[in-house]
Amino acid sequence: MATEECTLKPIHVTYDPITGVPSEFNEFLPKDCDEYKKWKAAEGGDLDAKLAEVKLDKNGKEIEKQLPGGKKKLKAKPEIVLERAVRNKKKAITTILGLDTFGVKLSDASKIFGKKFASGAAITKSPMEKDQIDVQGDFLDKAAELIVKTWGKEKGISKKDIYYIDNKRKVPYFHEGDEEADS
Structure with a gap:
């Protein structure tokens, strides 16, 4: 029996400071867990997406929702x-x-x-x-x-x-x- 030497080198993994998992696994975290929410918030995508969703009509009123067919649903007045x-x-x-x-x-x-x-x-x-x-x-x-x-x-x-x-x-x-x- 000959003794062979192992030439394996350890892999150096960097963990994300927010989620605590390797960076490539962040997008696969469950959507409802706190780490995923913190990662999305730190990524900055949520704020930009929310600002892009706010749309105004001709009169400057905020449109609540875009319905199928291009119809616009305005926010209801208080009553x-x-x-x-x-x-x-x-x-x-x-x-x-x-x-x-x-x-x-x-x-x-x-x-x-x-x-x-x-x-x-x-x-x-x-x-x-x-x-x-x-x-x-x-x-x-x-x-x-x-x-x-x-x-x-x-x-x-x-x-x-x-x-x-x-x-x-x-x-x-x-x-x-x-x-x-x-x-």
């Missing part, structure tokens, strides 16, 4: 939607959705509604995953007046921003004549 839901024949729940789009803190608003109407008021998630206020009782009319009175001047909520659900259709709560009468 408040009131809804009355009947449960157990005589019981009702008034739902107020969209106050947060005007910058109103929902926790403070639910306390105001609860004290004003002497009933329970809670913040819940809507089926569209948006926060809404549920008030126990039928306070649709009083809630609309309270919203305009409390946050009208402070947050810029006008009567034309308030809608209610009637027969599964969104209808303006105040008529056009009501706006001029109160101004």
Whole structure:
């Protein structure tokens, strides 16, 4: 038996300081892991991609999404939607959705509604995953007046921003004549 000498030399691997794996493996990391996110952020591609995604229409408004066929979907204007839901024949729940789009803190608003109407008021998630206020009782009319009175001047909520659900259709709560009468 002859003794042969091994002439293998060690391979020198450089590890990425952000992810801790060799640099050529960074793109194969799972997309939801923290190391991948840090690597993408440090790479600078995310910021440039986000800035490139923001598009403006002719009027300078931000376009939310480009639909198939070249149609443009604009961002929705802020609005408040009131809804009355009947449960157990005589019981009702008034739902107020969209106050947060005007910058109103929902926790403070639910306390105001609860004290004003002497009933329970809670913040819940809507089926569209948006926060809404549920008030126990039928306070649709009083809630609309309270919203305009409390946050009208402070947050810029006008009567034309308030809608209610009637027969599964969104209808303006105040008529056009009501706006001029109160101004």
